Amino acid sequence: MEWRRRHVLGLSDFRPEEIEFVIDTARSMEEVLTRDIKKVPALRGKTVVNLFFEASTRTRTSFEMAGKRLSADVVNFSSSTSSITKGETLLDTARNIEAMKPNILVIRHPASGAPHFLSRHLSCSIVNAGDGANEHPSQGLLDLYTILKAKGKVAGLKIAIVGDILHSRVVRSDLHSLGRMGAKLWLCGPATLVPREMARTGATLTSDIREAVRDADVIIMLRIQLERQKTSYFPSLREYSRMYGLNRPLFSLAKDDAVIMHPGPINRGVELSDELADCHQSLVLDQVASGVAVRMALLYLLAGGSHAAH
């Protein structure tokens, strides 16, 4: 197949063959990252702008690294250092950046749908790097990539996602990337943080972590986003940690070769015990490495010539 997408706004409308196409492209990109000279000239002369309205180190650095490995010029705008703090609207900010003729705009924004909005008003390609509680497509793809690399397949695996399901854009992208490839997904967290509607996606919902973890092949622990807990969804962090934190005895319920993932940054001692965060079954750092390859694949696929003319 040929890649015909101009934007990557979310995985909700990705067909399985498109997901597979990105994964396959990422495999070639990963090979580039094993070379002595980890750079190819594919995006020479192209400009990638990272426009981040929320704090992020990992994702922004990952996109920046991905762009640079492909020889693109990468420019970072972050909300704390720009005119956004001076009251400029999102559209004005984006239009001003567009006037400088970037090819790809990578955006993270606290409002769901912000990237979709920009894609209707700008002519460059838009990549969603996380919008509110909606989607984080590159994370969904890199989670899939990491699991495929560790397990060789995704179909039929029991994958438990534990934590703040309600506010998690990672879950909403993982549901599409992992769910569409045939994983059996379990979503687990305090009842206040697991929306009933998510049962429609085919995932199994539970508030009992033992049930979620039992015989699981993959356990994805989500970060408790303290900055998003405006109302109390659980009594205290300590209680949350005692009931939903992953530790050695709980982990022993999973399959022997089970792996642990986390989108980062980890609240050590809250979602994950120190011991598990650093054990050899933890793929947390593999996820970071996969992230660069997957984002290189996305940037490369979006930088193809003809859609600039559309």
Next chain:
Amino acid sequence: MKIPPVKTILDGKGVERVLSRLTHEILEKNKGASEIVLVGIASGGIPLSRVIRKKILAIEGVEVPAGFVDITLYRDDLAKAGYQTRLKRTEIPFSIDEKKVILVDDVLYTGRTIRAAMDALMDFGRPRNIQLAVLIDRGHRELPIRADYVGRNVPTSRFETVEVRVEGNPEEWSVFLAETPAGKGE
């Protein structure tokens, strides 16, 4: 619609003989196979480099390292090309430093693929030299590039395409010339 005329340039036996001669030329010029590595350009060069590797083993008793390179990320027309197509694999699981790299491709045409392949190789190390072996040289060069080993020189027009089939049963290997609408077939 009229069926485009097809002209056979080489049949199975012909390809076999030409590759035997190429292999002997490579070994003669390099005085054996001790410092040689083979790198096929994806996709057309890969099966050819496998055949050459087997022939070197038969003649010299040496198993030379062989890899392959995909030049897509090094193309000079990425920005102009249509929608992105699937990347192929690159696999050079050995050091090319101080080696004599024999770059293998099926058809030499504009020379742009070879330029891209040489740039790719340079990212893997510093070879002692790079030599180019092609099965067919069809002319129409757009860059100052020539092959060190040529199987067959075939004068073509830009409206023709050279098809090389060197996979599966050796008796069914073939090289033929067909007419195409656009100047494809590099």
